[in-house]
Amino acid sequence: MDKLMDNPWFIKILALLLAILLYSAVPNSGGKTTEINVPGDNTTETLADIPVKAYYDTENLVISGIPDTVEVTIEGPMPHVKSAKALKNFEVFVDLTNANIGNQKVKFEVSGLSDKLKATIKPSSVTVAVQEKVTTEFTVEAEFNSDLIKDGYSAGQPTVKPKNVKITGAKDVIDRITYVKAALEGKDLLDSTVSREAQVQVLDKDLNKLNVVVEPATVEVTIPIKSNDKTVPINIVEKGTPQEGITIESIDLNVKEAVISGTDDVLKDTDNVRVEVDVSKISENTTITLPVIISNGITKVTPETVEVTVVVKKEEETTVSGIPINIRGLSEEYQAVINDPSDQLVNLLVFGTGAQATDLGPNNFNIFIDLTGFTEGNHNVPIQVDGPPNVNWQPDKSSAKITITKDNA
Numbered sequence: 001m002d003k004l005m006d007n008p009w010f011i012k013i014l015a016l017l018l019a020i021l022l023y024s025a026v027p028n029s030g031g032k033t034t035e036i037n038v039p040g041d042n043t044t045e046t047l048a049d050i051p052v053k054a055y056y057d058t059e060n061l062v063i064s065g066i067p068d069t070v071e072v073t074i075e076g077p078m079p080h081v082k083s084a085k086a087l088k089n090f091e092v093f094v095d096l097t098n099a100n101i102g103n104q105k106v107k108f109e110v111s112g113l114s115d116k117l118k119a120t121i122k123p124s125s126v127t128v129a130v131q132e133k134v135t136t137e138f139t140v141e142a143e144f145n146s147d148l149i150k151d152g153y154s155a156g157q158p159t160v161k162p163k164n165v166k167i168t169g170a171k172d173v174i175d176r177i178t179y180v181k182a183a184l185e186g187k188d189l190l191d192s193t194v195s196r197e198a199q200v201q202v203l204d205k206d207l208n209k210l211n212v213v214v215e216p217a218t219v220e221v222t223i224p225i226k227s228n229d230k231t232v233p234i235n236i237v238e239k240g241t242p243q244e245g246i247t248i249e250s251i252d253l254n255v256k257e258a259v260i261s262g263t264d265d266v267l268k269d270t271d272n273v274r275v276e277v278d279v280s281k282i283s284e285n286t287t288i289t290l291p292v293i294i295s296n297g298i299t300k301v302t303p304e305t306v307e308v309t310v311v312v313k314k315e316e317e318t319t320v321s322g323i324p325i326n327i328r329g330l331s332e333e334y335q336a337v338i339n340d341p342s343d344q345l346v347n348l349l350v351f352g353t354g355a356q357a358t359d360l361g362p363n364n365f366n367i368f369i370d371l372t373g374f375t376e377g378n379h380n381v382p383i384q385v386d387g388p389p390n391v392n393w394q395p396d397k398s399s400a401k402i403t404i405t406k407d408n409a
Contacts, residue, residue: 043078045085046071052108056096056130062170063096064211065128070108076117084117092121099130131170138177139164140200142221144184149225150191152261152299156224158184165200165219169212177212178205184221195222230267231259234292234306240280245315247353248279254307258292266297273298275306282310313353315392320348323362325383325400329372333407336371339378340401346383352391364388369400378403 049069056063070092074081084090090112099106106128108121142158149155160182167174182198198221200214236251258273274293287309294301322345330336338344346367350357366386374381380399387393 041077042075043081044073044075045081046073047085047088050088050092053091053093054096055093056099060133061096061099061101062131062133062173063099063128064131064170065126066094067123067126071122072110073120073122074113074117075120076114080114080116084113090119094126094128096128096130099128101130101132103127103129129170131172133168134171134174135166135168136174136177137164137166138180138202140180140182140219142184142198142223143181144221144223148186148188148190150189152228153191153225154228154264155190156226158221158223161220161222162216166215167202167212168215169210173210173212176204177202177210179203179207182219182221184223190223190225191227193222193224195220197221228261228264228267229259230261230270231257232270232272234258235272235274236308237274237276239276239278242279242312243283245351246283247313247315248282248310249313250309250311251277252309252311254309255303259302260294260298261300262298266295270295270298273301275308277308277310279310282312285309285311315351315353316357318350318352318357318360320350320360320362320365320393321345323348323365323367326366326368327371328368329370330374330404334371334374334376334404335407336374336402336404338369338400338402341397347396348385348387349394349396350387350391351393356388356390360388360391365393367395369402371402371404374404376404376406 048071050072051069052066054063054066072092074084090110092108092110094106094108096106104127105125107125108123110119110121113119140160140163142160144155144158146155165180167177167180179202181201181203183201184194184196184198186196197218199218200216202210202212202214204210234253234256236253238248238251242248253275260267260270260273262270273295275290276293277290287307289305290308291305292301292303325338325341325344325346327336327338348365348367350360352358352360364387368384368386369381370384371379371381379402381402382399383395383397385393385395
């Protein structure tokens with residue numbers, strides 16, 4: 001054997017025989033093979049929500065009516081079914097590459113599925129609408145909730161950037177477009193100008209959202225917001241009655257005007273605000289802090305309080321004595337005698353501030369009785385006083401008793 005193994009011809013012949021043996025053992029791939037289905041190998045699986053693709057002229061046409069997904073039932077050998085279920089490496093589609101404008105019925109087809117599997121699609125077909133694709137330019141209107149504007153502020157005219165957008169869709173859908181809006185979203189109250197990105201919404205007359213493509217899909221909406229302010233005077237309102245002997249000489253405020261905020265209508269009808277000073281509680285010069293009072297609808301006032309300086313004068317009391325009573329209005333045919341007071345003099349208790357009261361004398365007053373229309377007899381007539389301004393007085397007698405007789409002269 002060692003000699004045979006050393007012989008190169010022996011080795012070559014042995015290799016040839018082995019090659020022929022191996023060749024005969026390999027099945028001929030060009031010949032037919034028969035597969036035998038072992039009972040129980042086939043199975044069925046139903047796959048839901050399988051996406052649907054559509055093949056058509058996307059540049060010029062719009063297709064509607066194709067469902068997003070369908071249900072596919074796969075039947076065949078278990079390994080192939082399980083693989084298809086796990087990988088979902090097949091495609092359900094409709095072929096509309098040669099579609100004409102209008103409505104038409106098309107069947108769903110499957111590609112990429114093993115030829116050992118049978119697929120049943122539910123539904124098996126669908127009626128689609130093939131329409132011309134149209135692109136039109138529209139102006140975007142800004143929209144926002146006015147309730148988001150803080151009290152005391154108002155919104156100006158909103159702006160949109162870019163102002164116009166291009167909308168692409170089926171011609172009949174484009175014809176239904178009534179509103180193209182960009183709504184500013186948010187929950188926070190606004191008190192300053194705001195700019196935000198907003199989604200463009202395309203709606204029909206019934207506010208139904210339309211299936212179109214918008215370019216760009218978002219725009220920038222800017223809403224100018226300003227404070228509603230107005231400067232008005234602060235009025236002083238005196239309440240109550242000064243105490244006896246007290247005269248209010250002046251009331252001054254450290255701030256004469258206030259800035260108020262509110263709606264345009266409220267500001268239009270508001271000309272002032274006020275400070276109420278209760279003079280019945282003031283007996284001497286004083287400075288107090290009081291609130292600025294606003295009317296309904298005003299949301300803010302600046303300042304909210306002011307300093308009020310009140311200057312008073314206290315009345316002094318003095319007596320002016322010995323003022324004679326004059327007679328007025330007596331007819332020439334009569335003469336009158338004053339019986340009471342017997343000396344025909346009246347004393348006045350005078351009230352005033354400072355020298356206004358203390359420097360007065362009898363010559364500063366005219367005391368009289370008016371006998372116009374009186375005739376003979378005894379009468380009780382009111383005593384009247386004329387005197388300087390800025391003082392008050394009180395006579396010690398309110399009436400005089402007189403006797404009127406005929407003048408015999």
